[in-house]
Amino acid sequence: MVDLLAQYAHIQADIDQAVLDVVKSSKYINGPEVHKFSDSLSQYLGGAHVIPCANGTDALQIALMGLGLKPGDEVITATFTYVATAEVIALLGLKPVLVDVHPETFLIDVDAVEKAITEHTKAIVPVHLFGQCADMERLNALAEKHQLYIVEDTAQAIGSDVTMSNGERMKAGTIGHIGCTSFFPSKNLGCFGDGGAMFTRDQALADRLKKIANHGQSVQYYHDIVGVNSRLDSIQAAILNVKLPHLDSYNQRRREAAHRYNQLLATQTKVNTPVEVGYSTHVYHQYTLILDPSVDRDGLKQYLSEQGIPAMIYYPVPLHEQKAYLQEGDVRFPATESLCKHVISLPMHSELTVEQQEHIVNHLNQFLNTHS
């Protein structure tokens, strides 16, 4: 699905040097590389504060801890997402309220969010799924009207730009109150292990998040609030310092690869290629097709795998059908339930070649044209 070795090969000398420098410095935790990365990423994000942490799931957890919510408070998020989004809500004793997504863009359905708001709702966690942003302008308006917080899950959309109706361009993760991202190796900006970060434009909130991520202290051994231990280590930060300047070109290459897939699949009637929303650039964390219901998806995945072509189902089971996240009553989310049955994601990364894509699409066509 990704080719991390090929990407490393292009920047190997810089990465090796950066890692070795940290090893020789012996400043493995909270070294200068971590501060340099926070500053560079902050600049990239148009000045939002950056609080690094250990992974994307921690980022979401610490963000929600920072909002001072009470047990039982409701947090609305999409049922079509990676489990981490809802997991941290439940873990903190808050109530995950799941809503459906748009059937073509995979993004949280803002009308559904509006209907789900009650007097107990305190926050919304939109997920910028597969690499383009949820409708932040409408979500921000809802949040303002109902006095809610917005925590953006931007683990799959770092570097994506949103154009607001006044023409202002803002980076994914800097539009709500807090943005949360992951530097898991296969993400668009991946390190060589685990890593994550939070973004916010609010100085007081930034201080609080930083404190929570560091055992609730801002002065060592003086613990004002209950926190956690969640750090980005210096070696990962050093790797990210090498990779951050390449992020825009990595994302551009993903976009070009996606558009090439679209062209190659233009005459294939049994798939729907991804739909781009107008207001957000797409950074194609995933290239996800919606198959015609007549297609035997398991058969297709199996066939591709036999040809040495990986394909993945993101996600096979919606959160509201997971034992841990069953909702009250017999709720149905038709768009998500249909997507879970018919989506398939093809290999997508910054190093995909035209030949590889042609090979993948030839085999995809071969199966679709003979098996249904």
Ligand SMILES: *Cc1c(COP(=O)(O)O)cnc(C)c1O
């Ligand atoms: C990857 C991911 C996360 C979690 O990130 P980790 O670093 O693996 O903890 C959260 N939300 C979404 C949408 C993700 O894709």
